Amino acid sequence: MLLNTLLLALREIRRNLLRSFLTILGIVIGVSAVITMVTLGNGATRAVQQQIAALGTNLLMIMPGQRLGPGRSSAGAPTFKEADVEAIRQQIGGVNVVAPQLMSSVTLVANGRNWSSTINGTSNEYFISNNWTLVSGRQFEEAEERAGSAVCVIGETVRRELYGSASALEVLGQPLRIKNFSCEIIGVLLSKGQSGMGSDQDNMVVMPLRTVQRRISGSQRVDVLLVSLQDGSDSERVKASLTNLLRERRNLSDTDEDNFNILDTRQFADAMAGTTQVMTMLLGAVAGVSLLVGGIGIMNIMLVSVTERTREIGIRLAIGALEREVLLQFLIEAVALAALGGLIGVVLATLASLALSAIMQMPYVFNLGINVLSFAFSAAIGVVFGYFPARRAARLDPIEALRHE
Amino acid sequence: MSSTPEDNLPLIRLRGLTKVYGQGQAAFQALKGVDLDIEAGDFVAIMGPSGSGKSTVMNTLGCLDTPTGGEYLFHGLHVERLGRDQRARLRRRYLGFVFQGFNLLARTSAQENVELPLLYRGEPAAARHRAARAALASVGLDGWEHHTPAELSGGQQQRVAIARAIVTEPEVLLADEPTGNLDTQRSHEIMELLWRLNDEQGITVLMVTHEPDMAQYARRIVHFVDGRIDSDTRNPQPAALARRAANTASVASAEGAN
Numbered sequence: 153m154l155l156n157t158l159l160l161a162l163r164e165i166r167r168n169l170l171r172s173f174l175t176i177l178g179i180v181i182g183v184s185a186v187i188t189m190v191t192l193g194n195g196a197t198r199a200v201q202q203q204i205a206a207l208g209t210n211l212l213m214i215m216p217g218q219r220l221g222p223g224r225s226s227a228g229a230p231t232f233k234e235a236d237v238e239a240i241r242q243q244i245g246g247v248n249v250v251a252p253q254l255m256s257s258v259t260l261v262a263n264g265r266n267w268s269s270t271i272n273g274t275s276n277e278y279f280i281s282n283n284w285t286l287v288s289g290r291q292f293e294e295a296e297e298r299a300g301s302a303v304c305v306i307g308e309t310v311r312r313e314l315y316g317s318a319s320a321l322e323v324l325g326q327p328l329r330i331k332n333f334s335c336e337i338i339g340v341l342l343s344k345g346q347s348g349m350g351s352d353q354d355n356m357v358v359m360p361l362r363t364v365q366r367r368i369s370g371s372q373r374v375d376v377l378l379v380s381l382q383d384g385s386d387s388e389r390v391k392a393s394l395t396n397l398l399r400e401r402r403n404l405s406d407t408d409e410d411n412f413n414i415l416d417t418r419q420f421a422d423a424m425a426g427t428t429q430v431m432t433m434l435l436g437a438v439a440g441v442s443l444l445v446g447g448i449g450i451m452n453i454m455l456v457s458v459t460e461r462t463r464e465i466g467i468r469l470a471i472g473a474l475e476r477e478v479l480l481q482f483l484i485e486a487v488a489l490a491a492l493g494g495l496i497g498v499v500l501a502t503l504a505s506l507a508l509s510a511i512m513q514m515p516y517v518f519n520l521g522i523n524v525l526s527f528a529f530s531a532a533i534g535v536v537f538g539y540f541p542a543r544r545a546a547r548l549d550p551i552e553a554l555r556h557e
Numbered sequence: 558m559s560s561t562p563e564d565n566l567p568l569i570r571l572r573g574l575t576k577v578y579g580q581g582q583a584a585f586q587a588l589k590g591v592d593l594d595i596e597a598g599d600f601v602a603i604m605g606p607s608g609s610g611k612s613t614v615m616n617t618l619g620c621l622d623t624p625t626g627g628e629y630l631f632h633g634l635h636v637e638r639l640g641r642d643q644r645a646r647l648r649r650r651y652l653g654f655v656f657q658g659f660n661l662l663a664r665t666s667a668q669e670n671v672e673l674p675l676l677y678r679g680e681p682a683a684a685r686h687r688a689a690r691a692a693l694a695s696v697g698l699d700g701w702e703h704h705t706p707a708e709l710s711g712g713q714q715q716r717v718a719i720a721r722a723i724v725t726e727p728e729v730l731l732a733d734e735p736t737g738n739l740d741t742q743r744s745h746e747i748m749e750l751l752w753r754l755n756d757e758q759g760i761t762v763l764m765v766t767h768e769p770d771m772a773q774y775a776r777r778i779v780h781f782v783d784g785r786i787d788s789d790t791r792n793p794q795p796a797a798l799a800r801r802a803a804n805t806a807s808v809a810s811a812e813g814a815n
Contacts, residue, residue, distance in 0.1 A: 156676050167664045382729020439794055460663070465659045471674040471721065474642050551621040554660060 159479060161484035162279030174453045175538075176493035179530040182446025183497025186505065186526040187519075189439035189507040192468030193432025195514035200428050202515070203346070204421035210248070211281055212391065213415040214377040214398070229374035229411040230402060234361065237275075239401060240377065244393050251277035253376035254364050260357065261329040262314040269310055271330065273364025281380035284358075287321040287500075292360050300362030302335035304328060307354035308343035326358070333367055335359065353413030387416055420477050436522075443526060447533035455535040461557060462545040469546070478541070480544045486538025490531040497530065498523055563699045564793035568728070568761060569595040569618065574627035576613050587613040589784035590627065597728065600755040600762045600795065605781030612733060614781070615765045619652055619731045622642040626792045633646070649677055653760075654720030657734035659714040661706040667693060667717045668702040692720040696750060712743035719750060729752060732764040736771050748774045752796045 165172045221398045223439055228466055232252070240250045248322055254273035270422050276291045278284070296303050306328070308320075318342040320413040327334045332504065344353040365372060377396065381387055391414050461482075501523075509516045576588040587610045595601055607613040616622035617629060620636060628635040628742070631647065639647065652695075653674075659671045670690040693702055696716040706714050713737060724728055732751065736744035752774050755762045764775065772778050776795045780788040 160676065163669075169798065301612050464662060467662060468673070468677075469645065470619075470648065470660070471677065473723070474645045474646060476642075477677060494715045506769045547623050554621075554656070555698070 154480075156482070157480045158484055159215045160481045161488060164485055165483070165488060167466050168457075171453060171457055172489055175450050175489045175534065177491025177498065178449035178453070179248060179448040179490055179534055180497040180500060181448075181449075181535075182530050183440040183444035183494050183526045184501040185446075186436065186439035187498060187501030187512070187522055188504045188508070189435040190432060190522040191501065191517060191519055192508055193428070193435045194517040194519055195505075195512075197425060197428040197432060198517050199514045200424050201421070204417070204424055209268060210383070211379040211388075211417040212379040212381065212387065212394070213417065214379065214394065215375070215413050215415065216411060217413060224353070231375065232377055232412075233372060234374060236377060236401060239397065240394065241395055241403040244379075244390060246382050246390050248380040248382045249277035249280045250360050250380075251275050251281050251378040251411050252379055253278065254373065255375055256364060256368050258357075258368065260310065260314060262327065263316075265314050265410065267310060267313045269307075271364055272356050272358045273359060273361040273368075275356060278358065278378065279378075281378045284344075285342040286339045287342045289324045289337070290343035291339065297360040297362065300360055302333055302363060302367070303338045303357040304330075305337045305339035305341060306337055307341050307356040307358075309352055309354040310357060311340055323360060330357070335363070352511070387418065391416070418508060438504055443529060446530065447537075450530075450533055452536045454541060458541045458545070461542065462548070462553050462556040465542065466548070466550050466556065467547040467554060470551035475546045479543055482546075483535070483539050486535045487531070489538065490534025493534065494531050496528040498527060566630065567594040568597040568632065570628070570630040571614075572628040572630075574614070574617065575625050575628060576610070576617065576622070577625045587784055587801075588617075588624070591786060592785065593779070593789075595761065595763070597761055598755070599760050600752070600774070600776040601764070602775035602778045603763065603765045603781060604767060604769075604772055604778060605787070606767075609781040610784040611765050611781045615731060615733050615763065616774045618729075619654060620648050620764060621654075628725075649674060649725065651727060653727035653730045655715065655718050655730065655732040655735045657704065657737040659711075659738070661714055661717055661721075663707070664705055666668065666703045666705055667698065667709070667720075670706075670717055671721045673807050674721060674725045678725065688724050690719070692724040693717070695723070710743075711739050712746060715739060716750070717749055718790050719721060719754075721749070723754060723758075727760065731774075732762065733769070736764055736768065741770075743804045744768070744771060748796075756796075768770070783806045 156335075191500070197526060214232070216231050237252045240247065255272045256273070258269060258271050260269050272278070275297055277288070279291060280408075286305070287308075292303060293306070295301070306323070311318070311320060311323055315326070316437060323337050326337050328337055341356075341358070346352060361374070367540075379390070381390055394414060395410065399410065402411060404411065412538050448551050463475065465478055469475070506516055545556075548556075571591050571593040572591075574588055574591040575586065578585045578587055587608075589610075591610070591614060593614075603611045603615060613622065617624050620631075620639075624637050627637070632653070633645075636644065636647070648654075661667075662673070668686070668689050671692050673686045675685040675688060690699075690702060693699065693716075695717050695766055698716050698720065700715065701709065701713065701717075704713075705715070709717065715738075719730075719735075735751070736747055739747060751762055751764065755761045755776075762775075764771075766772050773792065773803070774796045775792055777789070777791050779786060
């Protein structure tokens, strides 16, 4: 009986190709939309996490000014001094390296070309704290840092825009004009690409802090202190002792608010990851709606065909089919269509996700859960809407089913 | 059947059969107490005006509908006490159906339509194919096995339906207005076929019709009026009379064409 019923069900699917196709189409669209969107969302999350990891996850950034957020003001808050760097290095435990940072926007000139970029005055520790690798050349020598020599390490974007075809090795020793002085290129950084915020991390020139202080900003200030933590050290504890140290060095009384901020890139990373996860959920919700719409499509097809099928059920019952034989046939039909649709949907979604993540330069992250979930959901819709109208029809007296208009 | 309580019971016996459709104010009493005995091998035409209950009694006899009250004995078995599945088994073992609207499965070949009852009986594929081809041949449709209903004329569709009804070698063939959708010529052809099945193969035929010409093929004519049997007469010359009428009709149509 089971074999015969299976035969009947498959025969019906083949016989009603258009109806079968439309049913499958609804499931395919629903399943593939959900899987594709969630997979892309996961890929975006992974991409952001990778970018943040490139930034350095064990990094504290200390900036002058009152608390972050609305109403934030750096006006009046004193900047840091080079001596702060040395103090942190000596007095705070659990710290790997400490680097000062003094930023300035400038126009670079070389080879008869101009390029707007950012000067980053710092020390060799910066390369460690922010995970930079040199693709060619060398870091600063101690004498160069002390004397504020006119030497620089350039980012990949600067090399490409100003020197074009010259390779990272060929640009070493070439001059780079900044404002009214010229400096010698001693190294090129390995590209990091865009940051999590969308800015180009490679559009940068790194110089010794003192060079920038003397020749560009004309002051002794330090904008940012970068504190890289040792692996396994407690960032909360380090932050607390940094706060105490800096309050003392900046002569704040107990009632004064902090006039500096400590930003933990790990919190930053968590916040970014959280944002992309929210995006993923949003995409998933949108896709869920399309799954629902697909489900309604299936329902429509099934309900439209129910008149024809009710008569068919009447005929089958009249010529001797048992109620359960008819029901089993309809159930097998529904399951077969739903499974086929789900399978096609999964395959389509995988292809689409692979193609789209390649185009959007994001990693492809396979998510088993969403594959199983959307498959099961659409299959359930197919089965429910294929089976229950049939059950109602099969419970009619055969003559009523035959008369059904 | 082993459960036969008396040896002299007819094949079919109805006693005080009633059927009410709807409830309360809207209730309609289609059958108001019908007593009827039908012997095996008979050919009964059930006639009557619309709403007289002739189709209701037919559907009840075919176990497609359940009576509200009274008794229906088939081979001495109380059909009115059977469950849905038992009635379905009874249908597929003893009964064959022919409907006014043919009721073939759409987009399904004649061969597959005829095989369907055998499929539900669990016959193996080879036996199904052989029996279906034989049944189609016996209704004059050799060579039409792979045509779907849409590719067949009304008369041919009704022949397929008859082949489907007799492929299980039923004891009783129930035909509800089998010629209702056909022209006179096709109607007589179908009736000839039913007559031969009754006369040569001994199949009991129960037929509902409102056309007196078609009723003339039957051995017995039962008239229903208002939910009750109005008259029950034997036809002294079944088929012969009607056949003459059919010939006259075909001659007339031939002359009309000229």
